[in-house]
Amino acid sequence: MSVSNLIFFSMLVLGPFISLTSCSWILCWVGMEISFLGLIPLLLIGNKTLSKESSMKLFCMQALGSAFILVGGLVVFSLKGLDSFYAVVIMYGLILKLGLFPGHFWVISVLFGLDLVSMSVVLGPLKIPPLLFLSEMMMIYPNMSEFMFALCGITAIQGAILGLNQTNTRAMLAASSIVHAGWLGISCVSGSLWVYFSIYVTSVYFCLSFMWVEDSFSASLSLLSLSGLPPFFMFLAKFSVIQCLLQNLHSPMWLILPLLGSVISLVFYLKFFYSYHISSKRNSNLPGLALGFVILNSGAVWFFFTG
Template identity: 30%
Template sequence: MYFLNNSNKMFFTFILFFSTLIAISSNSWFGCWIGLEINLLSFIPLISSPFNLLASEASLKYFLIQSIASINFLFVILLKMTFFKNFLMDNFFSIMISSSMLMKMGSAPFHFWFPNIVEGLSWFNNFILMTWQKITPMILLSYYFNKNFLYTMIIFNIIIGAIGGLNQISLRKLMAFSSINNLGWMLFAIMISENLWIFYFTMYSFLISIMCFFFFNLNMFFINQLFINNISPLIKINLLINFLSLGGLPPFLGFFPKWIMINFLMNNKFYLLTFLFVMMSLIIIFFYIRITYTCLMLNYFKMKWLKISLKNNFLWLMNFFSLISIMGMILSTFLFL
């Protein structure tokens, strides 16, 4: 990876991981806030680049949004310390803290910054933003939340994440809306139990890492780049498998955490929410299939010397990941036996 031969990037990556541990292991709200601030100040040097105007713009936007959310969070902490004995304010405090955390994660309806910033980042930075940067806010959110408010946010996330991705031509924005949709699932998972959230989050991180690794190696940022005739059929089939796994189609690994979630929803009589989750997942799968179908069926010819293929070790790795995606469901069924 590019940061391994850059000492600055290595240092800030280490601080980024360390700050998350500070925030989630802190025993006071102030400690959590300090962890979040260190996290923000370590992520900005990773995403800003003097050679890329889009990345510089994205880092400035990210800083502004995260600062607003942090100020909001700090304001609520101070209020909570002032009105410590006032239980009537509890709902207000929980909604305000939840809103700050949701804004930091790029959750709907505070999501408008998220696709814009994603568009200016490299695939590796996108991977960090869509996975690691969600850990701290999500865990802080689980400490103190308002159930009804969170149910509303979950519905917002799954609907906006599905509808927003329909008219996108940028792969990065598509991944961003997919991330918003998955955030709805993760919010519900953390309301059930932290273990279920860890499981769902691990699976989601694994699948998103495959997609980011794939697009990074092929140097692809837009859907029409996938229609080039010279991409080898094996790469296209791997792409199909991993897209469908990320969408949560039954034979693949990505369906397993969703299956557990749907199981819980049905057992606890959340029928309307189950219906919404399943229908919005179908829309997500629809636009994934639309990409993979056109990628496999439509081709436009390029010069013979423009041969797109992965280096041998990367191709082996992609085949291995795809095998895990296919075998995942078979392995997971053994857990129920």
């Protein structure tokens, strides 16, 4: 690994770490920017025109979101202006960064043009600082929780509908990330953020890894895992969100749209599962890998409910 690549990789790791350990909103914002600056060279490695176009779109959206957060944060936190308008400005910046409705319009076109490594960074570490910021905003402005529930429910529905029209796996994963972004937003309010995020990122990385090694049979199972059906990992994540939401005495009504979005998204998950399944080579290694993947997921569910 060259020195420059090592520096940029360190920035990718350092940014989320700064955001997670900071006691100041401005340091959290700086962490977001450091992690994104570390990602830019990785995005531009590919020679494909589509990859560079996606990189520019991602840069524009993230920069715009950062500008909203900085302007709103200066008024709300530094100048002590607790005007709800500027809180909404911050929220919109976070919505753009996370791909929540109505700032979800860039997600599919950007992820469609990225390679699997870049996708893994955008869907994983890059989400940590804005999710942390959103979680803190929900603690400072608890009266905005219903507004966030409504946006996240619409996000889940919108992502599911967009996923129905996709024929490319990366575009489908982008639509899936919109659905899960809705659930992540709800988890920021309910208090189960890191449980959901950890399980989601693990499931996505399983899927991208199997796609990277062109293991179609295991990739088909990992795609199905993202749907949240038992006995897969994502079932635990959604169950924890529902449980925390009800324990915090929020209305069950707010679960209707996210659950409906999950049901609709089953259509494209099953479509791609079937497509990968019938195209698998079925060599001697595939059943063993797939069986191990299912046992791991089933064991996690069993441990969760009995441990």
